[in-house]
Amino acid sequence: MSGTEQDEDFEDMPTIDLGELDLTSVEDDILDVSEAAGHIQANLDDERVQEALRKGVDLRQYAKQMEDELQKVENASIGDYIKASGSIASLHYQIHACDGILERMEQMLSSFQADLGSISSEIQSLQEQSMSMNVQLKNRQGVRSEISQFVDDMFVNDTLVKVVCDVSASEQQFVEQLHELDHKINFLKEQDFREAMSVNDVHDIVDKLKIKAVTKIREFIKLKISGFRRPMANYQVMQNTLLGFRYYNEFLMAHHRDTAHEVRTDYIETMGKIYFSYFKTYYSRLMKLQFDEVASKDDLMGVEDTAKRGFFNAASRVAKNRTGVFTLGDRACVLTTELEDPAIIPHSAQKVEKRYSFEGLFRSLHYALLDNVSREYLFIVDFFSLSGDNAQLVFNAVMGKALTLVLRNLESYIESSFDAISIFLCIHILHRYEAILKRRNVPCLASYLQRLQSQLWPRFEMIVELNLASIRDCEPSKLGHIDIRPHYITRRYAEFSAANVGINESQPQHKVLELLGRLQQEVENFILRMAAEFPGRKEQLVFLINNYDMMLAVLTERTSDDSKESESFQQLLNARTGEFVEEALSPGFGGMISFVKDIEPLMERGQGARIKTDQSRLQMIVRGFSNDWKRNIEAINQDVMRSFSNFKNGQGILQAVLTQLIQYYHRFTKILSQPPFTGMAGIRSQLVNIHHVMVEVKKHRTQF
Numbered sequence: 001m002s003g004t005e006q007d008e009d010f011e012d013m014p015t016i017d018l019g020e021l022d023l024t025s026v027e028d029d030i031l032d033v034s035e036a037a038g039h040i041q042a043n044l045d046d047e048r049v050q051e052a053l054r055k056g057v058d059l060r061q062y063a064k065q066m067e068d069e070l071q072k073v074e075n076a077s078i079g080d081y082i083k084a085s086g087s088i089a090s091l092h093y094q095i096h097a098c099d100g101i102l103e104r105m106e107q108m109l110s111s112f113q114a115d116l117g118s119i120s121s122e123i124q125s126l127q128e129q130s131m132s133m134n135v136q137l138k139n140r141q142g143v144r145s146e147i148s149q150f151v152d153d154m155f156v157n158d159t160l161v162k163v164v165c166d167v168s169a170s171e172q173q174f175v176e177q178l179h180e181l182d183h184k185i186n187f188l189k190e191q192d193f194r195e196a197m198s199v200n201d202v203h204d205i206v207d208k209l210k211i212k213a214v215t216k217i218r219e220f221i222k223l224k225i226s227g228f229r230r231p232m233a234n235y236q237v238m239q240n241t242l243l244g245f246r247y248y249n250e251f252l253m254a255h256h257r258d259t260a261h262e263v264r265t266d267y268i269e270t271m272g273k274i275y276f277s278y279f280k281t282y283y284s285r286l287m288k289l290q291f292d293e294v295a296s297k298d299d300l301m302g303v304e305d306t307a308k309r310g311f312f313n314a315a316s317r318v319a320k321n322r323t324g325v326f327t328l329g330d331r332a333c334v335l336t337t338e339l340e341d342p343a344i345i346p347h348s349a350q351k352v353e354k355r356y357s358f359e360g361l362f363r364s365l366h367y368a369l370l371d372n373v374s375r376e377y378l379f380i381v382d383f384f385s386l387s388g389d390n391a392q393l394v395f396n397a398v399m400g401k402a403l404t405l406v407l408r409n410l411e412s413y414i415e416s417s418f419d420a421i422s423i424f425l426c427i428h429i430l431h432r433y434e435a436i437l438k439r440r441n442v443p444c445l446a447s448y449l450q451r452l453q454s455q456l457w458p459r460f461e462m463i464v465e466l467n468l469a470s471i472r473d474c475e476p477s478k479l480g481h482i483d484i485r486p487h488y489i490t491r492r493y494a495e496f497s498a499a500n501v502g503i504n505e506s507q508p509q510h511k512v513l514e515l516l517g518r519l520q521q522e523v524e525n526f527i528l529r530m531a532a533e534f535p536g537r538k539e540q541l542v543f544l545i546n547n548y549d550m551m552l553a554v555l556t557e558r559t560s561d562d563s564k565e566s567e568s569f570q571q572l573l574n575a576r577t578g579e580f581v582e583e584a585l586s587p588g589f590g591g592m593i594s595f596v597k598d599i600e601p602l603m604e605r606g607q608g609a610r611i612k613t614d615q616s617r618l619q620m621i622v623r624g625f626s627n628d629w630k631r632n633i634e635a636i637n638q639d640v641m642r643s644f645s646n647f648k649n650g651q652g653i654l655q656a657v658l659t660q661l662i663q664y665y666h667r668f669t670k671i672l673s674q675p676p677f678t679g680m681a682g683i684r685s686q687l688v689n690i691h692h693v694m695v696e697v698k699k700h701r702t703q704f
Helices: 003-012 033-044 047-055 059-083 085-154 158-166 172-193 199-227 235-243 246-255 257-287 315-326 329-335 346-351 358-383 388-415 420-439 446-472 488-504 510-531 537-558 564-604 615-643 647-672 690-698
Strands: none
Touching (some): 235 358, 388 446, 510 537, 510 564, 564 615, 615 690
């Protein structure tokens, strides 16, 4: 390109406004001097200006140089721009084309946005229609379900009619269709209350089916109940079978109460007769198994053994009878191991000729009653759907006559009984059976048990009072020969008291403890009256010790060691034993003991000067002891062996006597070793060495 063309092109180019960079423009306004000074100062602070000044460069020349360089750069830039003008023009056309495309896109998007708004409205409309249709569908389904259920509940199908009319009431299929019929009857009642017209279409057929079902149920249950009356019928098994059809009674109670009451009355009458007959027969057969020998009014503690002996009565029989009246023995098994044994079978016991005490028969009778009552009450509650007072009323109607019969028979026997232990065992049997009934949740026998207890307790108290009076009125002089051995009356008391205390430990009764306390007091008074019949104090003590020891041994063997009776007799035994020790030592060693008791208190109080030394008396005591002490010890040993029937007790008493002897002798020698007896060397030299006495005493430790 030539220079001319370049100049033309240059002239055609638009003027570029360089603003502050345009060094060729002329300011129209005159700068303020202070502002110019500021610019100058700013330029002077420039690093390159500072460098130029340091180098001593001429600023005008430097400015001229810089202006030339800028002109060159400007011309080069203009040339570069001219060279790129084609590209810039092409870019300008492209940008313009893009603007057109973007404008069309904007129009398309605007149209699309308008279309989307229209679609959203349509979707919302469709959603509202869908929700409306869904509600309509649910309503129709609900109506259809109710209508379908209504039709099903109202409709009487052929299966229901056929089963109710033709199938036996003992079949499970009949029970299932009976539930369906019950549902339809209740449904018709509900719809009839709402005045539904469709009830009229099926009311007659449902009513006929109900009557048919009631008739078949009535015949079925009455047939089952009549089976109870057959001889040797196991009505308990039949009751269990009948429980499988307990719904029949519910159906009758819901839809035909008259028939339900008729069935219940039939059951009550039938079972009432069965139980009455059973317990009447069982009681009469059971009582035939009782021991022939029973306690009578003469079998009291204070009655002498010879009282019942007649011309035809053997002494052995009387003694045997008396022993059973006052002792417990294995009779307490009715409260422990035999409490829940099966009831006695009379004909089986008669075959082996086995006999029982009254409390054993009483236990068997009431265990059978307990078993039958529990089963019957639970059946009434379950089958007739009763509870509380209603169940009690039906139970009383069924079992009332049988229970009254048992009470009347027992009352007759109890009023004639004189066996207090047997009566007391019966009382505790009832306590234990009452606890069993509570565990089984069977409260129906509470009234019966209370009435029976009201018969047993007064009789028990009366028998104890009779025994107490017999001891109080007993005259020792009328009992014949009395020896120092334990008396049979005290043995009776010990056995009787131990028996009642042992029974009463499980369930203490305050009235029993009070009666036994009064009885013990009378026995203690009786023993003292008996002891007074002996002329000598020593024999009296031996009699008291033997009786106290016997009673204590019986009580501790059969009751707890800390019983009130045991403690009382232990205290009495200790007191009488201590007194006997003094009495046993008195014949052989009385002089020495009297001397020790006279002198020792004075010496302990420091009054030795007041002691009168009687050498002749002292000489006699020392000489007598030295000569006879072994013989006296042997005599004591023989006397104790003859006096006490309990060898163990006799050994203890002998050891107590000999121990007391050693203590007295030790105190005696101690007194002689102190003033004013220190000058009696001749008498002291005759004393026996205490060790010799102790050796001799040890020889008698194994005598018993």
